Amino acid sequence: MIGRTVHKIFAWCMTGVVSVFVYPVFFLISFALMVINNWLLKEKKSIEGEVAVVTGSAGGLGKNIAAELASKGCNVAICDINYKLAEGTAKEIADKYSVKANAYKVDVTKYEEVVDLKEKLTREIGPATILVNNAGLLIHSDQLNPTVEEIELMVKVNYMSHFWTNRVFLEDMKKANKGHIVAISSVAGLVTLPYSEPYCSSKNAVRALMRVLRAELKLEGLNIDATTVFPSFLQTHARVKQFATDSGFSDLYPLLEGEDVAKRIVQGMLQREAEVAVPGFFMLTYRLISLLPARAQDWVTYMPMMRLNTFQRAFASIKEQ
Numbered sequence: 099m100i101g102r103t104v105h106k107i108f109a110w111c112m113t114g115v116v117s118v119f120v121y122p123v124f125f126l127i128s129f130a131l132m133v134i135n136n137w138l139l140k141e142k143k144s145i146e147g148e149v150a151v152v153t154g155s156a157g158g159l160g161k162n163i164a165a166e167l168a169s170k171g172c173n174v175a176i177c178d179i180n181y182k183l184a185e186g187t188a189k190e191i192a193d194k195y196s197v198k199a200n201a202y203k204v205d206v207t208k209y210e211e212v213v214d215l216k217e218k219l220t221r222e223i224g225p226a227t228i229l230v231n232n233a234g235l236l237i238h239s240d241q242l243n244p245t246v247e248e249i250e251l252m253v254k255v256n257y258m259s260h261f262w263t264n265r266v267f268l269e270d271m272k273k274a275n276k277g278h279i280v281a282i283s284s285v286a287g288l289v290t291l292p293y294s295e296p297y298c299s300s301k302n303a304v305r306a307l308m309r310v311l312r313a314e315l316k317l318e319g320l321n322i323d324a325t326t327v328f329p330s331f332l333q334t335h336a337r338v339k340q341f342a343t344d345s346g347f348s349d350l351y352p353l354l355e356g357e358d359v360a361k362r363i364v365q366g367m368l369q370r371e372a373e374v375a376v377p378g379f380f381m382l383t384y385r386l387i388s389l390l391p392a393r394a395q396d397w398v399t400y401m402p403m404m405r406l407n408t409f410q411r412a413f414a415s416i417k418e419q
């Protein structure tokens with residue numbers, strides 16, 4: 099009994115010593131490394147001639163990312179459940195950037211379809227060394243009262259699908275000891291957005307998944323990077339745009355252009371950044387909020403929304419007819 103108590107006191111003391119003496123040194127070193135990496139060093143790696151798979155790239159942010167990668171000389175696979183739209187996007191990108199851009203129909207929630215996708219695109223445009231997990235569902239038909247099926251599908255598309263795509267595409271990257279996996283999370287993966295449990299929790303889970311992946315890649319000594327992206331509200335999605343406007347979010351910070359976010363994502367990839375928030379200060383805000391006790395964090399997160407007093411109404415107004 100006494101032994102267990104001493105053990106516990108020792109653990110608490112060690113935590114105190116680490117917090118007071120080791121953490122500040124660690125903080126300064128990692129901050130200096132971040133400044134050197136993000137601001138002093140120029141673009142680090144070239145991706146010209148590589149094959150990039152972008153899920154959900156028929157339109158929206160995915161299309162912008164595929165176009166930005168093509169502008170750097172990548173051949174791109176436009177993968178989407180909406181094949182008709184993907185075809186037009188692929189043609190547009192191929193014409194504009196003179197790279198190979200093929201359209202592929204895939205439902206990323208289905209493992210077998212992802213396996214077939216890899217076989218097909220490897221045959222047609224070569225083995226992929228870049229995977230951008232962008233496909234996502236943002237809003238339910240009735241955000242305040244989603245159906246069981248809608249919740250299940252959102253979690254599958256936004257989170258589960260990353261297991262399938264990563265598993266399938268990592269295999270060749272590991273063999274080539276070269277690659278980059280990018281996951282599009284959201285600021286809703288960092289902070290809380292009330293009445294969005296499936297979206298927030300799936301985007302939060304993506305962050306954890308990517309952190310584990312990065313640790314494994316480092317432990318295995320592989321030359322494969324993993325970047326998680328946390329964008330704020332974009333102009334790209336009509337219903338999200340309406341919600342952001344109605345709730346007053348767009349007054350707090352202007353809605354982002356898809357092209358700007360795509361540029362920042364590719365820049366982050368080239369600089370091998372682990373996490374990219376757009377705008378960048380959201381990450382600092384998140385880190386500062388994280389230092390507070392849990393109840394204070396809750397308060398900070400929901401109070402501004404309560405004060406706006408339009409939150410529920412904004413979600414109710416975008417209910418699909």
Ligand SMILES: NC(=O)c1ccc[n+]([C@@H]2O[C@H](COP(=O)([O-])OP(=O)(O)OC[C@H]3O[C@@H](n4cnc5c(N)ncnc54)[C@H](O)[C@@H]3O)[C@@H](O)[C@H]2O)c1
Pocket residue numbers: 153154155156157158159160177178179180204205206207232233234235236255282283284285328329330331332333334335338
């Ligand atoms: N729009 C925003 O404000 C915003 C903010 C932060 C993060 N994000 C994230 O960015 C990503 C893209 O968002 P967007 O605004 O461009 O959305 P979007 O709806 O315009 O695009 C999503 C694409 O994914 C495709 N898709 C959906 N389910 C699929 C499936 N099962 N298999 C394959 N493709 C599928 C859709 O057909 C669509 O083309 C999402 O992951 C989203 O969560 C968006």
